[in-house]
Amino acid sequence: xxxxxxxxxxxxxxxxxxxxxxxxxxxxxxxxxxxxxxxxxxxxxxxxxxxxxxxxxxxxxxxxxxxxxxxxxxxxxxxxxxxxxxxxxxxxxxxxxxxxxxxxxxxxxxxxxxxxxxxxxxxxxxxxxxxxxxxxxxxxxxxxxxxxxxxxxxxxxxxxxxxxxxxxx
Numbered sequence: 173x174x175x176x177x178x179x180x181x182x183x184x185x186x187x188x189x190x191x192x193x194x195x196x197x198x199x200x201x202x203x204x205x206x207x208x209x210x211x212x213x214x215x216x217x218x219x220x221x222x223x224x225x226x227x228x229x230x231x232x233x234x235x236x237x238x239x240x241x242x243x244x245x246x247x248x249x250x251x252x253x254x255x256x257x258x259x260x261x262x263x264x265x266x267x268x269x270x271x272x273x274x275x276x277x278x279x280x281x282x283x284x285x286x287x288x289x290x291x292x293x294x295x296x297x298x299x300x301x302x303x304x305x306x307x308x309x310x311x312x313x314x315x316x317x318x319x320x321x322x323x324x325x326x327x328x329x330x331x332x333x334x335x336x337x338x339x340x341x
Contacts, residue, residue, distance in 0.1 A: 177244070190233040191324075192323070202221075203310050244330070245262060263326045264324075271319050275316065
C-alpha cells in the first residue's frame with residue numbers, strides 16, 4: 173500500500189504541475205502574444221485553440237489532477253498517514269477545485285460565445301466579440317494560473333513530506 177500511496181501522490185503532483193504550466197503559459201505568452209494581433213486573427217486563433225485543447229492529454233491533466241488529488245487524500249486518510257500531509261493535500265484539492273469551477277463558470281462560457289462568432293446567427297463584429305471576451309478571460313485565466321500553481325506547490329510539499337514519513341504512517 174505505501175507504493176500505491178506514493179504513486180498516486182506522484183501522479184497527482186505531476187498532473188497538477190502540468191495544468192499549472194499550461195495556465196502559466198497562457199498567462200505569460202499566448203494571451204500577451206494574441207493581444208498584439210488584430211481582431212480577426214485573435215478570434216480565429218482562440219477559436220482554433222479552444223477546439224484543439226479538447227483532447228485526451230489535456231483532460232488527463234485537467235480532470236485527472238482532481239481525481240488523483242482526491243485519491244491521494246483518501247489513501248492518506250485511510251492509511252493512517254500524516255495529518256500534515258493530509259492538510260497539504262486538502263489545500264491542493266481546494267485550489268484545484270477552484271480551477272475547475274472558474275473554468276466551468278467563466279472560461280468555458282466565454283469560449284462558447286467566442287465559438288459562435290461568425291457563425292450563422294452569431295456576431296460578425298469581431299471587435300465587439302473580442303472586447304466581450306479578452307479582458308475577462310485573461311483575468312480569470314490568471315486566477316486559474318495562480319490557483320493551479322498553489323495546488324501544485326501544496327502537492328509538491330505533500331510529496332516532500334511523504335519522503336520523510338516512514339512507511340505505514
